[in-house]
Amino acid sequence: MAKMHLKLTVNGTEHECLAEPRELLIHVLRERLNLTGPHIGCETSHCGACTVDIDGQSVKACTVLAAQAQGAAITTIEGIAGPGGMHSIQEMFREHHGLQCGFCTPGMITRAWRLLQENPSPTEEEVRFGMAGNLCRCTGYQNIVKAVLAAAAELNAAKEAAQ
């Protein structure tokens, strides 16, 4: 099958690669760009293990063709931590035991990262609703919700301190 020339900006770095028009974005990220943080847990957009951020929106990369992301700016879990170390959301997931097997975690954190930009001070209910597209089989979500709320508080406090 003839391949397409893809240009993507992933975690701030420009990438070019060849891919079949039918290739899913998750496969291009994982297999062509070696970004194995986003995982594959289903093929029906339900589990959210493959969640990445495309041009400012949470997207499930298992049901998007790589071709649809042509020219897009993509953030994956590998791009969340800063040069100074782990992002607050990552720290709070560890602090509040918001993960067990870790398989859903990259998608979960990538989603939380976008959620807290959409709504920097969510209520517990808003976190539960805003994270409902990401499934976790281990934690029962209680500590994930706690982690996201704690990260929101920390990020807001840091913002206030900076002002």
Add this chain to the structure above:
Amino acid sequence: MNDMTPEREERIAKLKGLGCSRKRVEDARFTQGKGNYVDDLKLPGTLFGDFVRSPHAHARIRSINADAAKALPGVLAVLTAADLAPLNLHWMPTLAGDKQMVLADGKVLFQGQEVAFVVATDRYVAADAVELVEVDYEDLPVVVDPFEALKEGAPVLREDIAGQTEGAHGPRRHHNHIFTWEAGDHAATEAALAEAEVVAEEMIYYHRTHPCPLETCGCVASMDKVNGKLTVWGTFQAPHAVRTVASLISGIDEHNIRIISPDIGGGFGNKVGVYPGYICAIVASIVTGQPVKWVEDRMENLMATAFARDYWMKGRIAATRDGRITALDAHVTADHGAFDACADPTKFPAGFFHICTGSYDIPVAHCAVEGVYTNKAPGGVAYRCSFRVTEAAYFIERMIEVLALKLGMDAAELRAKNFIRKEQFPYPSALGWEYDSGDYHTAWEKALKAVDYAGLRREQAERLEAFRRGETRRLIGIGLTHFTEIVGAGPVKNCDILGLGMFDSCEIRIHPTGSAIARLGTISQGQGHATTFAQILASEIGLPADKITVEEGDTDTAPYGLGTYGSRSTPVAGAATAMAGRKIRAKAQMIAAWLLEVHEGDLEWDVDRFVVKGAPERFKTMAEIAFASYNQAIPGLEPGLEAVSYYDPPNMTYPFGAYICVMEIDVDTGEHEVRQVYALDDCGTRINPMVIEGQVHGGLTEAYAIAMAQEIAYDDLGNVKNSTLMDFFLPTAWETPHYTTDHTETPSRTR
């Protein structure tokens, strides 16, 4: 001298040992996308395998035509049973003493069964080739009901063993019958039931569901033809057992097989079994000389890998009019699907279902479990529990509720009246177990008080009155349970899988500068072993948990162990860790005595050091001792500080708990709201309370899912009705209830 001085407390805190809610060492990797799961593995030249699966639940295969598939560029091979037969690999042994088709041999027995294995250079090409394989099926009558399967004229499902009257677990009375397994005293139980003042009966169906870990099953097999070594990375909950099985069925010497379980994205029992995908990937790698990756998709996972439950449990419980239980009988019809691939210890084809007398002092009991073949997927694993223990707990707790209704007695009071009293431990149960410890009344009273049980019952009664007056359509339900589990399989004298005793192991190496590596025969799938086993060791040897690496899952480096499933790792491998730690300490004591020029008996252990009795200023820390072990010539002692322990538990352990759930339900729409879930667990000594709470939250969410909607259901033609996450219910954060956890701590008396 062991007073709690601030200095001593500080030394204890520094260790982050037992009882500390230590943050997990795994999390830095996982939160940054640096986990290493099997599908992340990328070896040069990797080929991809994919299955042609049966759309039929029961059909004869007239022919398979793979010509078009083989002609597709990028396809290297299409394997069928005919290709595997000369190697005698077209069938494989199951963990339950049965055998299972690796690839369909003449017929298919469940929807989703593996028929052919395509090997290609790319996963897309493999999927294309799967579509090109033509299989000509001839429909056969389908049986999805185990009661129908046992009828006289029922279709013969397993033609390969149709004439065999003896199975792996005793006589077979029908062509679709697998085994009948019994425990307890049948005659005495029948007599007690016949004489009883009150008998309550109930048929309870614990439906079929699926562990559905977020990561599906998969492997990468790599045969190195130059040195003759086979390496298989995969989603294996029991890597050493997989190595032994792989050696037995392939004929490759065991030292030439290396099994590696990398990070595993949840198991819950689903990754205990050996699946056709593993065998086919290995064969394909041997044939092609290249690494072969096989990773199933979600549909394949739900349709073909191990399910859980599917028990039809008929119960009879006898009692006096004032609520003293006098006898219990359980008869289970167990739907095992097309092959008996349960992952139970060999001697227990129904797992530990005979823990079904639960928390109660029941003088006589009997249980019988009949395994039956149907046209469904094989499996029958422990899903977030020990072997068939959830089934048993559900059975007895439901029987208690049914009895309470019949007696007109409060169900909480009925439980308390029949609990085994704490002075009765060790308690021999009527079905043959010896419960080591427990204090049920204390836990129960704490739970009832925490939820204001009396207040809840009043509110429930008031609501019912209001409903009768037509003022509301919402009723209140109060769910009670007091379960006793049996975990920590198990003593080698009665627990083995495929002849392998269910001990577990730990090997410790102390480094000169006072850090260590511990290797175990288990493998974490999210339980946090790297964190918690280091804590056990920290308390035993006095080196900080932060300086102890825990490594699991590589059969070339880890000591032999039976793996992680059925709630066994902490009681068995955790104990092995403590035992190995004590060996280290014993040698350390000899080294300290030599360094301090005193007799060993003049030393005592204090947190992280040996101290000369009566002279607290004279001591050697474990870190100092570690260094000395590598640089001093100590008469009569070998250099180094290492130990290995294989722990064969003398008994199981019997944790228990009291859970109470309050719900409101609209009687017209069924719409529900979980108002409160209170969960008190007594798991004995608590290693890491944070991790325990996390495990409980996860288990509760499974309970919620299974109670409300999660099911693998079949239609009459054997079509799986819940084969994607569209139809198979995994709760999201939105509907999952909030949990309140609590605990009591009754240490095990087993030593």
